[in-house]
Amino acid sequence: MCMTCGCGKGQTLIGGRALGGSHALARQHKPGEEMHYRAREGSASHADAHDRTHGNSPARDTMDFGAGPAGAHAPGMSQSRMVKIERDILAKNNDYADANRRHFSSHGIFALNLVSSPGSGKTTLLVKTITALNGTQPLAVIEGDQQTDNDAARIRTAGAPALQINTGKGCHLDAHMVGQAMQRLALKDDSLLLIENVGNLVCPAGFDLGEAHKVVIFSVTEGEDKPLKYPDMFRAADLMLLNKCDLLPHLDFDADLAVENARRVNPDIQVIRVSAARGEGLAGWLEWIKAGCHDAVAAKQQTL
Numbered sequence: 001m002c003m004t005c006g007c008g009k010g011q012t013l014i015g016g017r018a019l020g021g022s023h024a025l026a027r028q029h030k031p032g033e034e035m036h037y038r039a040r041e042g043s044a045s046h047a048d049a050h051d052r053t054h055g056n057s058p059a060r061d062t063m064d065f066g067a068g069p070a071g072a073h074a075p076g077m078s079q080s081r082m083v084k085i086e087r088d089i090l091a092k093n094n095d096y097a098d099a100n101r102r103h104f105s106s107h108g109i110f111a112l113n114l115v116s117s118p119g120s121g122k123t124t125l126l127v128k129t130i131t132a133l134n135g136t137q138p139l140a141v142i143e144g145d146q147q148t149d150n151d152a153a154r155i156r157t158a159g160a161p162a163l164q165i166n167t168g169k170g171c172h173l174d175a176h177m178v179g180q181a182m183q184r185l186a187l188k189d190d191s192l193l194l195i196e197n198v199g200n201l202v203c204p205a206g207f208d209l210g211e212a213h214k215v216v217i218f219s220v221t222e223g224e225d226k227p228l229k230y231p232d233m234f235r236a237a238d239l240m241l242l243n244k245c246d247l248l249p250h251l252d253f254d255a256d257l258a259v260e261n262a263r264r265v266n267p268d269i270q271v272i273r274v275s276a277a278r279g280e281g282l283a284g285w286l287e288w289i290k291a292g293c294h295d296a297v298a299a300k301q302q303t304l
Helices: 022-026 046-053 079-107 122-133 150-158 175-185 231-236 245-250 255-265 282-303
Strands: 110-115 139-145 162-166 192-196 213-219 239-243 270-273
Touching (some): 110 122, 122 139
Parallel strands (some): 213 239, 239 270
16 A cells, blocks of 8 residues: 555555554544645745746645655544555565565666656656667566556567566556566666666655665646656656657757756756757667666676
């Protein structure tokens, strides 16, 4: 169960016990309970001032259901209960992630977790990356989607082994899924593993897969304020690929502002501007990958 959105309710098992049964949802609100939100009337934040400057009309009232200790809201469930369940889930996930990380480290595997909202161009980017590497770097791909194996089929057509993970109602990959996929793929030593997560800028931010880096793909067809709306993901990422830059002449999108917003959330985030469809900027992305692969192999050799 993801405590951000509640996906997979009744499906997640910890120590053989399902969490979040129907009895929890059946309990009704008590007066003053569960309603952890802030109401702001007429308060002018920095973002509000920015909107007024640009002719927008910000909402005067804000109900913030992420203000409680759990950072989220589930009807009929107390904040303390949510916090406990989330800690249990993430602790179990982190155990699997640590095991994955040890495997990657001992075998010189450079693993990347690619995250984005749907339609950002992740799969096209992967296809172009595989084609550009053209057999110079052993690699494999793990594809995450709720349903279908369409993306994995595209990756295999491009010439790379790929395993599809369907998450059903789940909205993210977790470390246990990735660990099982690694075994099925029989990853080669000194290789590159590209993990395409489910299209979602919320839940994947909280789940460590054992990867070396999270890479967030942010397309220019989205709003410049996306990093401010979804700060957890941009804070968790080490690299941002600003994709579809070939469309900039046709859009009212301020690329510099988008980068500025990302760095307001995460001052250390690296940025590469690319067009996966046209191949623009991919050289910088490929060099970044090759440097990471080199470092992973060097680190492995130091432990031998």
